[in-house]
Amino acid sequence: MERIKTLETRNLCESAKNGGCGECQTSCQSACKTSCGVANQKCESAEK
Amino acid sequence: MVHQYQLGGYHIVLDTCSGAIHVVDEVAYDVIALYPDHTPDEIAAALMEKYAARPDVTEADLRGCIADVEALKAEGKLFTEDTFEDMAGTFKERSGDVVKALCLHVAHTCNLNCSYCFASQGKYHGDRALMSFEVGKQALDFLIAHSGSRTNLEVDFFGGEPLMNWDVVKQLVAYARTQEQPHHKKFRFTLTTNGMLIDDDVIDFSNREMSNVVLSLDGRKEIHDRLRVDYAGNGSWERIVPKFQKLVAARGGKNYYMRGTFTHANPDFLKDIQCMLDLGFTELSMEPVVCKADDPAALTEADRKIVMEQYEELAGLMLAREKEGKPFTFYHYMLDLTGGPCIYKRISGCGSGTEYMAVTPWGDLYPCHQFVGEERYKLGDVWNGVTAAALREEFRSCNAYARPACADCWAKLYCSGGCAANAYHATGSIRGVYEPGCELFRKRIECAIMMKAAEAAEAEN
DSSP states (O other), X not given: OOSEEEEOOOOHHHHHHHOOOXXXXXXTSXXXXXXXXXXXXXXXXXXX | OEEEEEETTEEEEEETTTTEEEEEOHHHHHHHHHGGGSXXXXXXXXXXXXXXXXXXXXXXXXXXHHHHHHHHHXXXXXXXXXXXXXXXXXXXXXXXXOOOEEEEEEEEOOSOOOTTOTTTTTTTTXXXXXXXXXXXXXXHHHHHHTOTTOOEEEEEEEESOGGGGHHHHHHHHHHHHHHHHHHTOEEEEEEEEOSTTOOHHHHHHHHHHEXXXXXXXXXXXXXXXXXXXXXXXXXXXXXXXXXXXXXXXXXXXXXXXXXXXXXXXXXXXXXXXXXXXXTXXXXXXXXXXXXXXXXXXXXXXXXXXXXXXXXHHHHHHHHHHHHTTOOOEEGGGXXXXXXXXXXXXXXXXXXXXXXXXXXXXXXXEESSGGGTTOGGGOOEETTTEEOOHHHHHHHHTOXXXXXXXXXXXXXXXXXXXXXXXXXXXXXXXXXXXXXXXXXXXXXXXXXXXXXXXXXXXXXXX
């Protein structure tokens, strides 16, 4: 596609099929403690 | 939902529900903006007129671009429908009453007297207290007993200042380690400290046992020492910086964050980031102050405008340093596009009051560290578990779709509905929204994604 470059990303719809193991870090258990976000957490299902 | 924005010379299109990110030129940017409400003929006509002076923009080319957009839509990478709302509560329902992370308030006291402290100098509006080993041990037993099938358990030693109860911290870590094998668990400890009591023992022990160390430093000496003072009013910068440098140097690559707070005194917080870099620190986190709007430290609307510009400049600085081979990390710009969280994580909320709880020195449970001291938010205690079942349900129902104000927000799958405590303090309800925080959050995500676009362009060249 000449005018569109698509970055490689995890497909969120696909992740619904086998996601939700719950092993990833709890959002606030990190550096922030005051401004929650989830996007910068790492998936840990492979390490389980 | 599609979100389009321009930043750093890039035209970026987010298809938020698939997670797809497209970096496009201005013509495709316009095609995508027009696509939902216009026919291909209308789009072609409108853009032929707009780009009449551009010889590279032909009707055939525009038709090709429209076909590309249609192909991406068919592939589920553009204009993906939001079908997640019904799933939003399922993860927490499926998890039952599992708890996997505790914030242990081992010391409700502090050796600094920072006026902006959300924990009111560590006391959380209550009495000064230290957690005993027995209470801490019971908390760890409670965590193990309620962790279900989770392997990774997280414990943050928090305060006040946890180093004021250091021996108990060490005993609790030692106890937890003895419980890992019999229960098939893996503890990850974090220490959050103001640095005043760091010595060789703290450095050795923390670098051996703590998965993460969060070191409170606000940046420039004059900024740090305005608020981070001892009870005699003396600044702490000179005393803590050498200790932090020694700890980090000995850390051997393990996780740490220099964690600063910016306030009305320093919306130009990039200078504080630069100061931390000059001191040799590379893993950085700077947070907007959380306080009442009438607090002198609170960020004003004018401050927030400066902060938004600072976020853009920060992204530029990070890209420049990366090119120079001197990269650094900013916590809120960490995005792993291929290995990031699954959709369940993104829609289920932060976990406060369900998988994550805070424990006071006397063993009371609260939904998170920011609710400690709010008596009506007491969930129970580490001996009897959660006794305020209705309160837990209130938190269980918090997710990315629980807040009406989030319905049309493109960023909700990045924040999962935001911080319940900030919402409560701003609006009186955990289902409210702390809009000033949202505004800054959206900017941070836009910057972080723009950096990914820049890195991809750099890799291509």
